Amino acid sequence: MIESLNEAFCTLPGVGKKTAQRFVYHLLERNREGGLNLAKALVDAMEHVKHCSSCRTLSEKDICNICANNNRTNTQLCIVETPTDIHAIEQSSVYKGKYFVLSGYLSPIDGIGAAELGLDELEQKLHQQDVEEIILATNATIEGEVTAHYISNMAKHFDVRITRIAHGLPIGGELEYADINTIAHALSGRKDYGG
Incomplete structure (x- = not known):
């Protein structure tokens, strides 16, 4: 035992x-x-605990509290790698939009492709909702950058602004380990992302 x-x-x-x-x-x-x-x-x-049917974060309900909150804008969609990234961004109290959780990053060597990250669900969301801006908040790692580039290319087919959080976060750093002020600065300093 x-x-x-x-x-x-x-x-x-x-x-x-x-x-x-x-x-x-x-x-x-x-x-x-x-x-x-x-x-x-x-x-x-x-x-x-299961995955939110809208954003894929962890939740005890079918729709998480953030997705169910009518005071949050549907026009901004922040793409993150993990639910802990949402927690880190929420602590900054700057972002008022919705999220989409990838639960990882593209890694063909590990057998993680677009289907495993729910990118087909993301594409459907872009078809069905009035998303005006996608904020790419994947980690500043090689895998995070590749994933951001893939999503940027996919989203170009929609009439949507694509931004990347500013790199107030160090290269190789991860959102869950950043302090609140760094995250707030990175979100407010985001810029258009060309892929």
Whole structure:
């Protein structure tokens, strides 16, 4: 049982065998109640959290709170790689549009293509909605840039402005690790993206 618990913790990013072992022994020796709460919270989340049918972020409801909010504009669509990127942007309190979550980036070597990122859903969204601006907020990595370029080429067939968040974020940096002011500056300083 202890070994399977160690292996379960090792499935988390950045958690190796030693760290997993420390987690397990801490919970078993010092915090069984915390371990039971963790187990219950994990089971609840795995059973009830799904993807928003509109933007693909994680949500307990079919439509997430951001997509359901009528005070947010439908004319801006910010494309991000992960739900944690939405959280980072929302903390800046600058952006008032909607989102689309790719849940990754283009990586043919890893078998991740346009279909795995939901780009067909994005194209349908552009056909059906009055999107005036797409904000490309993929990470400033090679994969993020390739993904942004692909989306930019796809969106050129629509009458839509394509912008890229300003690079107040360092090359190789990721949104979830940036501070609030950097994200706010990057969003307000975005510019047209030519691909």
